Amino acid sequence: MDGDHACCEGALAAGCRFVAGYPITPSTAVVERFARRIPRVGGVFIQMEDELASSIAIQGAVWAGKKAMTVTSGPGYSLMMEHIGLAVMTECPCVFVNVQRGGPSTGLPTLPGQADMMQARWGSHGDYEIIALCPDSPQECFDFMIDAFNLSEQYRVPVMFMMDECIGHMIEKVTIPEADKIDVTPRNYTKLPPDQYLPFKPAENMVPEMVKAGDGYRIHVTGLTHDYRGYPVMSADCQEELVHRLVNKINRNEEKIRHIIATDIEDADVVVIAYGITARVAVDAIALARKQGVKVGLLRLVVVWPFPEAVIRDLANKGKALVMAEMNYGQIYYEVERCAQGKVPVLLAGHGGGDVHKTEAIAEKIVEANKCLS
Amino acid sequence: MAIRYHDNPFGKHKPGGPKGRVVIVEDGCKGCGFCVEYCPNDVLVLSSRYNVKGYHPPEVVHPDKCVNCGFCRMICPEFAIYTVAIEPETV
Amino acid sequence: MSVIDELQQAVKNSPRQSPGDEHPMSNFLRMDRIPHIWCPTCGIGTTVNCFAQALERCSIPLDDVAVVSGIGCTGRVAGYVKTDSFHTTHGRAIPFATGLRLGNPKLKVVVFSGDGDLFSIGGNHFNHAARRNLDMTVICVNNFNYAMTGGQVAPTSPTDSVLTTSPYGNFETPFNLPFLAESVGATFVARWTALHIHRVTESMIKALMKPGFSFIEIIAPCPTIFERKNKFGDGLDRLKFYHDNSEIIHGAPTKDVDIGLRNKIIVGEFVDIERPTFIESMNAYLKRRLGSDYDIYEG
Numbered sequence A: 001m002d003g004d005h006a007c008c009e010g011a012l013a014a015g016c017r018f019v020a021g022y023p024i025t026p027s028t029a030v031v032e033r034f035a036r037r038i039p040r041v042g043g044v045f046i047q048m049e050d051e052l053a054s055s056i057a058i059q060g061a062v063w064a065g066k067k068a069m070t071v072t073s074g075p076g077y078s079l080m081m082e083h084i085g086l087a088v089m090t091e092c093p094c095v096f097v098n099v100q101r102g103g104p105s106t107g108l109p110t111l112p113g114q115a116d117m118m119q120a121r122w123g124s125h126g127d128y129e130i131i132a133l134c135p136d137s138p139q140e141c142f143d144f145m146i147d148a149f150n151l152s153e154q155y156r157v158p159v160m161f162m163m164d165e166c167i168g169h170m171i172e173k174v175t176i177p178e179a180d181k182i183d184v185t186p187r188n189y190t191k192l193p194p195d196q197y198l199p200f201k202p203a204e205n206m207v208p209e210m211v212k213a214g215d216g217y218r219i220h221v222t223g224l225t226h227d228y229r230g231y232p233v234m235s236a237d238c239q240e241e242l243v244h245r246l247v248n249k250i251n252r253n254e255e256k257i258r259h260i261i262a263t264d265i266e267d268a269d270v271v272v273i274a275y276g277i278t279a280r281v282a283v284d285a286i287a288l289a290r291k292q293g294v295k296v297g298l299l300r301l302v303v304v305w306p307f308p309e310a311v312i313r314d315l316a317n318k319g320k321a322l323v324m325a326e327m328n329y330g331q332i333y334y335e336v337e338r339c340a341q342g343k344v345p346v347l348l349a350g351h352g353g354g355d356v357h358k359t360e361a362i363a364e365k366i367v368e369a370n371k372c373l374s
Numbered sequence B: 001m002a003i004r005y006h007d008n009p010f011g012k013h014k015p016g017g018p019k020g021r022v023v024i025v026e027d028g029c030k031g032c033g034f035c036v037e038y039c040p041n042d043v044l045v046l047s048s049r050y051n052v053k054g055y056h057p058p059e060v061v062h063p064d065k066c067v068n069c070g071f072c073r074m075i076c077p078e079f080a081i082y083t084v085a086i087e088p089e090t091v
Numbered sequence C: 001m002s003v004i005d006e007l008q009q010a011v012k013n014s015p016r017q018s019p020g021d022e023h024p025m026s027n028f029l030r031m032d033r034i035p036h037i038w039c040p041t042c043g044i045g046t047t048v049n050c051f052a053q054a055l056e057r058c059s060i061p062l063d064d065v066a067v068v069s070g071i072g073c074t075g076r077v078a079g080y081v082k083t084d085s086f087h088t089t090h091g092r093a094i095p096f097a098t099g100l101r102l103g104n105p106k107l108k109v110v111v112f113s114g115d116g117d118l119f120s121i122g123g124n125h126f127n128h129a130a131r132r133n134l135d136m137t138v139i140c141v142n143n144f145n146y147a148m149t150g151g152q153v154a155p156t157s158p159t160d161s162v163l164t165t166s167p168y169g170n171f172e173t174p175f176n177l178p179f180l181a182e183s184v185g186a187t188f189v190a191r192w193t194a195l196h197i198h199r200v201t202e203s204m205i206k207a208l209m210k211p212g213f214s215f216i217e218i219i220a221p222c223p224t225i226f227e228r229k230n231k232f233g234d235g236l237d238r239l240k241f242y243h244d245n246s247e248i249i250h251g252a253p254t255k256d257v258d259i260g261l262r263n264k265i266i267v268g269e270f271v272d273i274e275r276p277t278f279i280e281s282m283n284a285y286l287k288r289r290l291g292s293d294y295d296i297y298e299g
Helices: A003-013 A028-041 A051-063 A074-089 A117-122 A138-155 A165-169 A236-251 A277-291 A309-317 A332-340 A359-373 B034-038 B071-075 C003-012 C044-058 C074-080 C093-103 C115-121 C123-132 C177-184 C197-209 C223-229 C235-245 C278-293
Strands: A016-021 A044-047 A067-072 A094-102 A108-112 A131-133 A158-164 A220-222 A260-263 A270-274 A296-301 A303-305 A321-326 A346-350 B019-024 B044-046 B058-060 B081-086 C065-069 C084-087 C108-114 C136-142 C188-193 C213-219 C246-248 C265-272
Touching: A003 A016, A003 A028, A003 A094, A003 A138, A003 A158, A003 A165, A016 A028, A016 A051, A016 C093, A028 A044, A028 A165, A028 C278, A044 C093, A051 A067, A051 A074, A051 A094, A051 C084, A051 C093, A051 C123, A067 A074, A067 A138, A074 A094, A074 A117, A074 A158, A094 A138, A094 A165, A108 A165, A117 A131, A117 A158, A117 A303, A131 A138, A138 A158, A158 A165, A220 C074, A270 A277, A270 A359, A277 A296, A277 A321, A277 A359, A309 A321, A309 A332, A321 A332, A321 A359, A332 A346, A346 A359, B019 B058, B034 B044, B034 B071, B034 C235, B071 B081, B071 C044, B071 C197, C044 C074, C044 C136, C044 C197, C065 C074, C065 C093, C074 C084, C074 C108, C084 C093, C093 C108, C093 C115, C093 C123, C093 C136, C108 C115, C115 C123, C115 C136, C115 C177, C123 C136, C123 C177, C123 C213, C136 C197, C177 C188, C177 C213, C177 C265, C188 C197, C197 C213, C197 C265, C223 C235, C235 C246
Parallel strands: A016 A044, A016 A067, A067 A094, A094 A158, A131 A158, A220 C084, A270 A296, A270 A321, A321 A346, C065 C084, C065 C108, C108 C136, C136 C213, C188 C213, C246 C265
Antiparallel strands: A094 A108, A131 A303, A260 A296, B019 B081, B044 B058, C188 C265
């Protein structure tokens, strides 16, 4: 099964029953599989007229009580930005899958890229926090898709599932566990009666409880700055309270959301940081560098946003040189550099996309970083 | 030949048509005059008073003419006027 | 206490409102949000009255109704109606409503938005929702301009209309909305003005009860901008204009109902046809192809 198909199966396993999409290479296989599969499990797939429509139709379905997602790539992701903002503002749990390709613009439709990472973080206007996951194999496309849905329900936030063309088209064995072994987070519906319920009043974890349309709560949901009732309030105070909470419900739970996979970093002098397909290339590069006598480990970011700042600070405090390997000219690199606070050398092994890294390119940077240390 | 109506047919009072009472949410009014212009029985005029927003709200000049048709409520863009039925026995 | 709070307090304590008289709209409107933001003599509030009346007359429980709006003056309707209401992004009310309706086909989904929102930025979504015959009612309050942003020319502004971005007069050809709606597949198409309150209500009832994609255009005065800039007087003058210049022709060929700046406005119910809705078609096709593997979708 390839990554695109595994992503679809993962979503279905997570309970996703509404998908709106628009075909775009290299994510098309996901919508094609949904079109075949979802009617058989009691869900709806609709091919919308464009990505703008797809990205908001899923939010309509979420408020109707469905778990929903959309999937796209490069240019389509740019079109979806407005509705990522809407999903953040209205705290609408949903998943956006981006099978990244080379950009900017139409770029490289059939070849990989990892240059949408900052767009995932900051693409919509305004200040906000989202969660972004990066799988590195078809198996992880399945497994982490379930995590993506669970996180979106837990924090009522749109979750970005940042695949890339390589992962999407990579065919590997995928083990699908028994349905009862899959941990699925249900939506947190309120138990309060309509007269006591305030749709945007945060519970203890800063996340409000949800209701769905048609349940008699007669809620108002708006993309405008709103108070607990959901009514628009045009004031700096309300803005401060709302945006502060939207940002902090993710930031303050960073440790809980954090998902990193560290390999051999305890004794390492150099740590390679990577995510997605590049993390797999980095494994080979690390083996190559170790042959040359460099003590090097790998820190793989599965959850890239919220960024695990404390982990990077810790590595920097321990004096480990850092090599950021990613398929762009420095996006997460600057985050790493910021967290390193100049205490250790931070090197970028990057390129513009279109192909995975050459193993030697990352290995060279590892050796160079090691030299910087001494 | 014109039909003649009797005030007291068969010795009974002629049954009255529906009657209504106009309720004006005066301070919600923005003085557009729609209700005054389109009241079919000319129950309302614009008053010379000002409301809290500085508009002239309507006032009822012919309360007896209101037939509770509700046109004023329907055409009022401000949801600031409506009529309440008056039960026939209280007329 | 803010100015708004003071006003609300004042409205609540209004001496003319006798205690015990409950506002007939209080079940339908979010009274805690009234007064609304619309200008004096604006026609949008009137259309909301008609909508409330239509819902009441069809006996649709308000809990089952969802109102979706986009952005703009009419986009604010969702904020004032006491149903499940969604104020979405600019132009995207229809795709949001698509998801809402498909997510829960028991909901009565109504899109209430303006001409710029539905036909300029959201034009493509309108076409496709009508083509698919998605079960929803689209109510478009057409005030011929972008009023919320200060009166720019819209795709519905009649030729010659003077607006802030057509200071020398609009030289473009506007959309003829009923014609557009019919040609892309709407099953019910009507046009009225804000003066035709009973007709609007009747058409709304028909649209709400009709399965499939129904469309009602309501021409409403925008006294602050369109009427002022084009020397039509205020909203009341404009209602008088509608009174004198609208002609009711039910079933008129929609290609003939375009609107000139000062011409006669043809109103009426133009289209009323039957077509299988999106969900009906989906269920029929998938059942035929998948047999026992497919359960009829009901939400």
